[in-house]
Amino acid sequence: MRFKVVVNQEQDHPVVHLTDTQTGCTAELFVFGGLLNAYHIPLDGSLFNCVDGFNSVKEAKENITTAFKSAKISPFVCRLQNGQYHYDGQSYTIRKNYLGNHALHGLIYDAVYELGTITETEEAAAITMTHQYQRNDPGYPFSYTISLHWELRPNNHLSVTTSIMHSNSNPIPYADGWHPYFTLGGPVDQYQLQFDADTQLEFDAALIPTGKKIKDERFLQKQSLENIFLDNSFELGLNGKCVLSNQHLQLDVVPDEHYPILQVYTPEHRKSIAIENLSGAPDNFNNGIGLLMLLPNKQYQFKTSYQLTKL
Template identity: 40%
Template sequence: MFKIQINPQSIVLQSETHQAEIFPFGAILNRFAVQQNGGWRNVIAAFDDENQARSQITNGFRSAKLSPFACRLNESRYVFENTEYVCEKHVLNGHAIHGLMYDADFAIQNHGADEHGAWLELSADYANDNSGYPFSYQLNVKYVLDNKGLQIETRVHNSGSRALPIADGWHPYFTLGGKVDDWALQINAQQMLEFDDNLLPTGNTLPESRFQAAESLHGVELDNSFVLNNQEDVSCILQSDDLILQIHALQNYPYLQIYIPPERDCVAIENLSGAPDCFNNGLGLTVLQADESKQFVARYDLSVK
């Protein structure tokens, strides 16, 4: 039997084998754990609590919801329907990064648990408080825990009266214990986007076949955007000596951004609907008409070897 526990600053979905902790702040997945030797083995680089998340979310954007754009926006500028906008909420090296909703407060819309799973539905309205993105939309995030793992369904609804540009993504950092160098990675991709020196796509793709089978991450450095072969097969497998994490891009996430930070104690594996700077380069860009919606679905399956 599944259960759900609602606390003032977090919600816990739990089964006999898996557990997920979610913050309403940012709709953050703070912990995702599997039962191992009588205890919980968490694989998310977590915050201590919601207060720490609020104060440190822009320090690495751990588990952040990336909306209405993901990764970098070139010089914080873009043109949509013949109008240029400057969108500056968090700027790194001259480029806006990771959108506008990473620090939004989400409200609980629905929750429950039964013999098949536990679920939590959160929503937030973009406050239309940034002159660089003068559009209106609602962001709905649903977490569903079942016997294998966790599914995350995001629905974006254009609640305004005109078209808007949108991309969606997630920014979790996964940790399997020890260092990245002790883990192996497999990716369902044979191409990655070519980046310039500012980590912005050039418009070209490069062949990349290193991770067709499980490949050791010992000494490997990554900050790359992979183009998935398809969304039917497992997108990515990260494994250590005792854990296996499978990541699925089930719906409308054709790109997988992977980043290994200098500390090498975790790896960011980011499902993206659009490429970095897609407001300018159009790679994966979604345009929603007034009252139109789109859904994006990712899934994490976690098991002990």
């Protein structure tokens, strides 16, 4: 069989490898966090990893909140102002992780998923993993089920589909996203970035949207990232993609229409860049930008695809 799935049980939690045995392209997934920890393709006689991940599951468990590398963001994205919001006549306050005054990156970034269906064919390797959120935080007392379907196909094509369903009696507020960091080798200043957006959401000093929009056409064409520092949200065009490249490699990040917000962040170390697909804006439990109200017993899906190619 061309495509293989291998589950390694030797670390704190299982590690899954999806591999194209014909080319050597491999995606490494952690059951801890459901995250993408590595994405390798053959390059000049060895395997090149474009994900700025962790050395082990143990390291991920100890350091996931340091930079939220590859974290799943759910049920709210980025910052939630003062960790508070109002819903259905009640006020709620998140208790989990804060950065300064604001709750950060949701509630399940450190969840441990249950492994489900494994698929191995000549066309794809895939695995589904599932987690039940059980009202663990009193600031979000709405249970839901989240499933991640990771799939590797020919031509180094990797995708992840997030499925959400709940059985609460009323609709629940929700936002979804991912927080991966990518590297193409060398500093970010040697990369070019292009994406299908000409509008940026204005942030205040705490990176909370003000409600205003800024015209920003820098990235409609390839733009060098030399001396450019980003921690911004952009409105993507319909099925708009993002392309990160240097002289040797190109990474295409293609969200479906359910991820209309692109958050881009260049950390101070300049060794990688976060390219985050989001279903709505930061603090959208308060500002309503892209806020979803999930109906009971209805499945919602969000998909992002990645393709790393040698130039």
